Amino acid sequence: MTSHNNLTIKKAREGLLKKDFSAVELLNAYLEQIERKNSELNAFITVCKSEALEQAKHADKLLSEGQDLPLLGIPIALKDIYSTKGIQTTAGSNVLKGYIPPFDATVVARLKEAGAVIIGKTNLDAWAHGSSGENSDFGPTKNPWNTDFVPGGSSSGSAVSVSAQMAIAATGTDTGGSIRLPASFTNTVGLKPTYGRVSRYGIVAMASSLDSIGHFTKNVEDSALFLNVTAGNDPLDGTTPTVEVPDYTKKLDKDIKGIRIGIPKEYFIAGMDPKVRENIEKAIKFYEENGCKIEQISLPHTEYAIATYYIIQPAEVSSNLARYDGIRYGNKRKTFGEEAKRRIMLGTFTLSVGYYDAYYKKALKVRTLLIKDFEEAFKKVDAIIAPVSPTLPWKIGEKANDPLSMYLSDVFTVTANITGHPGLSIPTGFVDGFPVGMQIIGPHFKEELLFNLGHRYEQEHKWFERNPYET
Amino acid sequence: MKVDVLHIAKLANLTLSKEEIAKYEEQLSSILSYIDKLQKVDTKNVPETSQVTGLENVTSDDQTFPSLSQDDALSNSQNKHNGLFKVKGILNDQP
Numbered sequence: 001m002t003s004h005n006n007l008t009i010k011k012a013r014e015g016l017l018k019k020d021f022s023a024v025e026l027l028n029a030y031l032e033q034i035e036r037k038n039s040e041l042n043a044f045i046t047v048c049k050s051e052a053l054e055q056a057k058h059a060d061k062l063l064s065e066g067q068d069l070p071l072l073g074i075p076i077a078l079k080d081i082y083s084t085k086g087i088q089t090t091a092g093s094n095v096l097k098g099y100i101p102p103f104d105a106t107v108v109a110r111l112k113e114a115g116a117v118i119i120g121k122t123n124l125d126a127w128a129h130g131s132s133g134e135n136s137d138f139g140p141t142k143n144p145w146n147t148d149f150v151p152g153g154s155s156s157g158s159a160v161s162v163s164a165q166m167a168i169a170a171t172g173t174d175t176g177g178s179i180r181l182p183a184s185f186t187n188t189v190g191l192k193p194t195y196g197r198v199s200r201y202g203i204v205a206m207a208s209s210l211d212s213i214g215h216f217t218k219n220v221e222d223s224a225l226f227l228n229v230t231a232g233n234d235p236l237d238g239t240t241p242t243v244e245v246p247d248y249t250k251k252l253d254k255d256i257k258g259i260r261i262g263i264p265k266e267y268f269i270a271g272m273d274p275k276v277r278e279n280i281e282k283a284i285k286f287y288e289e290n291g292c293k294i295e296q297i298s299l300p301h302t303e304y305a306i307a308t309y310y311i312i313q314p315a316e317v318s319s320n321l322a323r324y325d326g327i328r329y330g331n332k333r334k335t336f337g338e339e340a341k342r343r344i345m346l347g348t349f350t351l352s353v354g355y356y357d358a359y360y361k362k363a364l365k366v367r368t369l370l371i372k373d374f375e376e377a378f379k380k381v382d383a384i385i386a387p388v389s390p391t392l393p394w395k396i397g398e399k400a401n402d403p404l405s406m407y408l409s410d411v412f413t414v415t416a417n418i419t420g421h422p423g424l425s426i427p428t429g430f431v432d433g434f435p436v437g438m439q440i441i442g443p444h445f446k447e448e449l450l451f452n453l454g455h456r457y458e459q460e461h462k463w464f465e466r467n468p469y470e471t
Numbered sequence: 472m473k474v475d476v477l478h479i480a481k482l483a484n485l486t487l488s489k490e491e492i493a494k495y496e497e498q499l500s501s502i503l504s505y506i507d508k509l510q511k512v513d514t515k516n517v518p519e520t521s522q523v524t525g526l527e528n529v530t531s532d533d534q535t536f537p538s539l540s541q542d543d544a545l546s547n548s549q550n551k552h553n554g555l556f557k558v559k560g561i562l563n564d565q566p
Contacts, residue, residue, distance in 0.1 A: 102543035238529035329547030348483040364519035420523030
């Protein structure tokens with residue numbers, strides 16, 4: 001591993017602009033790390049070596065002409081649920097094995113326009129259904145901090161690609177915690193933007209009213225840089241409003257004195273790992289010491305979030321996966337894996353005659369109450385801080401035969417998807433050798449505030465400078 | 472609650488093995504009994520929410536723009552004939 005593998009987007013850009021190294025050299029450092037580590041970690045389904053080399057050469061040409069683009073020459077991995085023109089896109093499922101999209105997702109097009117080098121497509125729970133990465137039809141991804149343990153899911157390969165230094169940044173999707181949870185399990189920064197902030201066009205749909213399109217980076221500043229490229233209205237996705245896109249890096253260093261932070265009592269539950277709790281409370285102390293006003297708040301409907309989520313989400317899943325007929329593209333429906341079938345069945349049931357009102361309609365009403373909880377809270381506080389996961393990563397296989405216990409691992413993350421709020425998952429140190437993370441949740445379209453709060457904490461602690469291979 | 476797994480599988484166009492039917496019967500009823508806790512929530516006069524950022528009636532101009540070529544659209548199909556998707560007969564028994 002060369003020193004190139006430690007770089008943030010910002011540092012890599014500086015090196016490229018100063019000609020300390022070329023985009024091809026930078027790419028090769030990451031390709032070599034993939035070569036060394038991927039057979040053990042299974043983070044990539046496809047490595048786009050030749051395409052990436054072409055893109056890196058092109059980046060070097062633009063650099064030599066004095067051009068500057070926000071991600072010029074930066075090796076980025078894509079969750080294999082983002083459509084990539086001419087490159088296999090599987091969604092982690094055998095149903096799409098061999099599928100070569102004839103178009104790019106909007107985010108992929110924007111990353112390419114920004115000069116990014118697409119290094120590969122990362123492993124995931126099939127169709128993004130899972131919290132551990134174990135539901136992938138291409139085998140589980142391993143946690144680089146301890147390969148007997150899960151890295152969190154569903155964006156497991158993307159989180160691991162950044163954590164294990166096989167990419168500088170990676171894209172993910174977060175429908176119920178699929179970015180924030182693996183970020184917290186791998187010592188990376190994960191952003192779930194506000195619903196609609198980033199276009200869903202060309203990303204294989206899981207649950208359309210919940211899917212949020214975000215990314216993994218080493219630190220908060222990179223997360224802001226990345227969102228500058230991906231955020232904004234897209235005529236091809238009707239749920240992306242024309243809300244202004246600020247320069248998200250502008251307010252990173254702003255003084256946080258006087259910012260009101262709410263601590264929801266429902267997120268510090270009895271069953272939680274006491275060491276994780278202690279870790280998060282320590283992080284909250286930082287804000288208190290730096291002049292933030294810490295207030296205990298209540299989000300009273302929290303205990304109903306998982307039940308609401310496991311009605312709305314499978315209902316939308318069953319509808320979205322109905323399109324896979326094996327006729328126009330993809331393979332036959334018999335190639336669906338176990339978890340996808342379970343969710344299709346659950347969703348089909350709650351939408352079926354006689355059960356629709358009792359389940360689906362009821363869930364949409366409780367969704368309104370969950371949103372009200374947050375609206376009330378944001379009258380009193382500017383942001384909310386909570387743990388991402390009640391536990392440390394679990395052993396591969398531990399929850400495999402108990403879908404309900406797997407579903408409950410998302411207990412602290414699903415609500416932000418139900419309500420559409422943005423959440424930033426930030427490393428807060430280590431417990432028993434495993435990374436831990438907190439999430440900062442803010443009002444709709446207030447990502448800037450999350451970056452500000454996250455950056456100030458990170459500057460003091462710099463957990464992101466630790467990696468699984470340090471000596 | 473017991474779920475009629477065979478009926479649901481038929482609605483969802485899924486083919487299940489005997490073992491799968493038994494397994495899903497058990498797992499779905501355990502998930503549904505957890506979900507049933509929602510029945511305790513008072514939702515009288517509470518409206519439903521399906522869109523969280525308040526957008527309504529998003530339309531686009533009635534203008535054409537380039538789309539996939541016929542070749543591109545067919546490029547991933549294993550069943551094509553004369554530039555068209557080939558599907559099973561619907562109104563007859565022909566394969």
